[in-house]
Amino acid sequence: MKRVTTLAPVVLVTFLLLAPAALAHDGGEGTYGPADDKVVTSAGFILIAFFPAFIFVMSMVQTLLDRRKARRKAAHKKVDFGGHW
Numbered sequence: 001m002k003r004v005t006t007l008a009p010v011v012l013v014t015f016l017l018l019a020p021a022a023l024a025h026d027g028g029e030g031t032y033g034p035a036d037d038k039v040v041t042s043a044g045f046i047l048i049a050f051f052p053a054f055i056f057v058m059s060m061v062q063t064l065l066d067r068r069k070a071r072r073k074a075a076h077k078k079v080d081f082g083g084h085w
Contacts, residue, residue, distance in 0.1 A: 032039065
């Protein structure tokens with residue numbers, strides 16, 4: 001275990017130092033291609049659509065989990081535990 005705790009920071013620093021050289025190819029062009037106005041605008045619209053949809057979906061998940069929690073609490077209260085006064 002001591003070897004892992006010693007080796008992990010060394011590997012992490014090495015990767016962080018080598019990352020800029022690994023990503024510096026194609027004259028700074030990304031993996032998608034040249035980032036012209038149409039690509040940037042499309043990416044912006046995708047983000048505008050994604051975040052409200054994500055918030056809506058996560059809100060629905062939270063609502064379902066809250067309902068489940070309320071049902072479990074109600075069922076737990078219905079169970080008669082002998083010894084309560």
